[in-house]
Amino acid sequence: MVTITNLHKQFGNLKVLNGLNLQITEAGIIAILGPNGSGKTTLIKSILGMVLPQQGEIKVIDSKVHKRYGYRQKIDYLPQIANFPSNLKVKELIEMVKDLRGQSTRDKELIQLFKLEPYLDKKLGKLSGGSRQKVNLVLCFMFDSPLIILDEPTSGLDPVSLIRLRELIQQEKVKGKTILITSHIMSFVEEISDRIIFLLEGKIYFKGTVNDLKTVTGEPNFEHAIANILTSNHA
């Protein structure tokens, strides 16, 4: 699904990705974890072609990423910050994204799921942060792409929407899709992910299941296991 070989990215003097190799072949939910500044978002943005790496190659479903854009048709992406043109109405934004991607969609169902009907005629600038995140989620999930990338999907959501989001992610998994998630909420990651990838200093430090991580670190608690990796490396 995604093949990354020897990826290097540097912003000025700051090395963010340092020879990262990653192969994601199987379907399922994969969490990308790591401390702040470990390169999670840079990795995701490189896959999307928004960040251009200095060195290395990325392939998404047999298509090279560099200087191409057609392959993004097969990716659903949820950005971290949901900020939209404030003069557009929710309905118009959804129509616009549909227009730009040109695929059959299930937007109605998702609007119902997140209870967005009363907001459809409101301008995006007038929405609260949580409602905007819901619009963001609708935009992401309304296409049926084999690869889904979620950058901090839980931010700003109320508990009811959080439960719905979890169900939604599980449904997509059952359809055999690959889902990449970054999140700082460890309980969410532990509950939902099949496998985790732990980034440290621009490389993959650990790859495996949550249980593998607990065994390796000898910590029965997931949050402590993560903390263990960080302290044993940075102590």
Add this chain to the structure above:
Amino acid sequence: MLKILKYSFYDLSRSRWSYVYFFFYLLLGVVLLFLNNDLSNAVITLMNVIIILVPLISTIFGVMYFYNSREFTELLLALPVSRNSIFLGQYFGLAISLSTSLILGLGLPFIAYGVLQSGAIWDFASLLISGVFLSLIFTALALNIALSNENKIKGFGLAILLWLFMAIVYDGLFLVALVYFQDYPLDKFSLITIMLNPIDLSRILILLKLDISALLGYTGAVFKDFFGTALGTIISFSVLICWVILPVWRIKYISEKKDF
């Protein structure tokens, strides 16, 4: 690209600022035409306003728009759309929206005044054409600044400096050069210097359409000799078109290489 253009234009056409800009020109046009009976005077006053204001609004509004729509740009970048269509679409959306405010804002009072039947139609047309060119040029320069500077304050500062230089400092330097080298033949030098600044070029192109160009004296004759001919007009417009194409090409170039 056309889809992005459409949505950018649509977004802007609802912005309060587009209407403020439109009503400003409408008011200015109405006041100048109907409270003052001399059409030529009205065109000159409008020219002075357009020459200064269009570049200022285009640069400031342009920089502001691109900084504000950064998250939206990121949303578009994750969709199967090429970078070219995103940035050129946004550029043309903004430039067309600003030009529309100008054309409609000044056009309506002029039509109401009956300019279509009068001989002044060409004065008026050259006014609008220059205004549209200035909008296209300075929006493109604004986008260049916004794309090259992550820091908004720096971007705004550069945008204002750019405007200040083109609209005021350039003329000052030009004048100093003319006084300093007054013992030398300066007609070629002045022609080239004027050609290199789109604001000066537009001013001369409008002035030469008006009767008052006779008042320019000998210098005016040199200009009339050059800009009045077909060749001069072609060269002037080619320079204006270059002023549009070069910044637009650079937008394309930077946007291909930029990280978001």
